[in-house]
Amino acid sequence: MVSLVKDITIGGGDVAKVTIGEHQPLTLIGGPCAIESEEHALFIAKELKAVTESLGVQFIYKSCYDKDCRSSSTSFHGLGVEEGLQVLQRVREVHGVPVNCDVSNVEWMEATAKVVDFIQIPAYLCRQTHLLKAAGKTGRAIHIKKGQFMSPWNMRNSAQKVASTGNQNILLTDRGTFFGYNMLVSDMRCLQIMKETGYPVCYDATHSIQMPSALGTMSGGQREFIPALVRAAMAAGANALFMEIHDEPDRALSDPATQIHLRYVKEILRQAKMVYDLVREVPLMEIENYSAR
Amino acid sequence: MLIKEIMATGTERPMVNEDDCLRDVLDEMNRKGLGAVCVMCGEFLAGLVTDGDIRRLILSTQKPLPHLFMTPAREVGSKAPKKIRPEATLQEGLAMFEKYQCWVLPVIDGSNRLLGLVHLHRLLKALIPST
Numbered sequence: 017m018v019s020l021v022k023d024i025t026i027g028g029g030d031v032a033k034v035t036i037g038e039h040q041p042l043t044l045i046g047g048p049c050a051i052e053s054e055e056h057a058l059f060i061a062k063e064l065k066a067v068t069e070s071l072g073v074q075f076i077y078k079s080c081y082d083k084d085c086r087s088s089s090t091s092f093h094g095l096g097v098e099e100g101l102q103v104l105q106r107v108r109e110v111h112g113v114p115v116n117c118d119v120s121n122v123e124w125m126e127a128t129a130k131v132v133d134f135i136q137i138p139a140y141l142c143r144q145t146h147l148l149k150a151a152g153k154t155g156r157a158i159h160i161k162k163g164q165f166m167s168p169w170n171m172r173n174s175a176q177k178v179a180s181t182g183n184q185n186i187l188l189t190d191r192g193t194f195f196g197y198n199m200l201v202s203d204m205r206c207l208q209i210m211k212e213t214g215y216p217v218c219y220d221a222t223h224s225i226q227m228p229s230a231l232g233t234m235s236g237g238q239r240e241f242i243p244a245l246v247r248a249a250m251a252a253g254a255n256a257l258f259m260e261i262h263d264e265p266d267r268a269l270s271d272p273a274t275q276i277h278l279r280y281v282k283e284i285l286r287q288a289k290m291v292y293d294l295v296r297e298v299p300l301m302e303i304e305n306y307s308a309r
Numbered sequence: 310m311l312i313k314e315i316m317a318t319g320t321e322r323p324m325v326n327e328d329d330c331l332r333d334v335l336d337e338m339n340r341k342g343l344g345a346v347c348v349m350c351g352e353f354l355a356g357l358v359t360d361g362d363i364r365r366l367i368l369s370t371q372k373p374l375p376h377l378f379m380t381p382a383r384e385v386g387s388k389a390p391k392k393i394r395p396e397a398t399l400q401e402g403l404a405m406f407e408k409y410q411c412w413v414l415p416v417i418d419g420s421n422r423l424l425g426l427v428h429l430h431r432l433l434k435a436l437i438p439s440t
Contacts, residue, residue, distance in 0.1 A: 169375065169376040170375070172330070172381075176328070305369070305370065306371060307369045
């Protein structure tokens with residue numbers, strides 16, 4: 017059954033208002049995995065804002081102040097809540113774009129919601145009731161990543177935990193599904209199935225090619241599959257695209273194997289938009305299943 | 310005797326919220342043992358799910374069971390089930406069961422508020438006390 021998907025809004029006021037939905041322009045949620053410095057954040061935001069504007073793609077800047085799910089306790093976790101939020105606030109002020117940041121701890125929620133337009137629930141934590149409810153109560157738009165271990169239909173439970181607070185500004189994102197150990201696979205059916213919740217859906221192209229902890233104390237990834245998977249996800253009906261983007265991915269302080277180089281973003285987005293727009297011109301067919309008589 | 314005198318009321322009534330999932334519907338069905346569940350929007354009747362609806366649903370889907378379990382109650386069963394008023398007589402109720410070939414009828418007031426549920430077994434027992 018083709019699902020009715022509601023529009024959600026992110027930002028507005030001091031920053032651009034982004035609306036994600038079935039009949040809205042494509043949105044990129046993109047930026048470096050971790051906030052590395054104010055200078056770096058402002059530079060990447062400026063570049064991505066220019067690229068997205070040139071293509072008619074909506075833009076939400078993404079970066080995180082504490083990557084709590086790194087493979088190793090000695091890996092770089094980020095600048096921390098206070099300094100990280102100051103950087104995100106600068107991105108908002110300087111470039112006028114809404115910002116997305118993942119929050120792993122309920123104690124960080126209140127401070128984060130004062131700055132961040134789009135609160136992201138990390139995939140590994142997508143079942144955590146206290147975290148989801150705390151996020152929902154902020155009144156900010158909520159971005160829930162589907163756990164690599166979660167079925168797409170069970171994401172209804174995660175969304176309902178947020179919705180139980182009265183907040184229905186929810187985006188659900190597929191970032192790959194565990195395929196044995198240290199390997200993910202993209203099941204494009206996830207996008208259509210998650211739309212059954214009535215919330216728009218997003219495809220995370222850079223984490224989907226991740227090989228979790230495959231390098232021992234850090235994750236690997238096969239970036240070469242990103243372009244094909246982006247086109248597939250747009251064709252499968254994604255309402256937004258998420259990518260972690262860096263100007264020197266091999267030297268990135270977090271997830272170096274999966275972040276995509278800035279120089280590829282324009283062409284990937286151009287192709288994504290072509291497929292995205294085409295899909296909206298051609299209604300999805302509804303086909304009946306085998307049914308026992 | 311009137312329908313309101315024999316209908317299941319209060320916590321006897323099998324009820325789920327329309328946002329509840331199919332798994333909740335089945336649990337409520339088992340708890341109340343009437344072979345049907347009223348799907349509610351607040352205090353108003355939004356639909357009815359019967360054993361037969363579940364049978365037809367299972368035969369008409371290829372979804373894996375965990376996916377099927379997550380189906381919202383509002384998408385299952387009948388959105389406009391046959392209903393009866395509390396002031397109807399048992400004979401009128403029996404005629405409805407016969408006419409529509411059903412086993413259960415939600416009992417509603419003039420505003421579609423759910424008052425109770427009447428099952429054919431209970432109605433027959435009232436009509437034929439020796440059974």
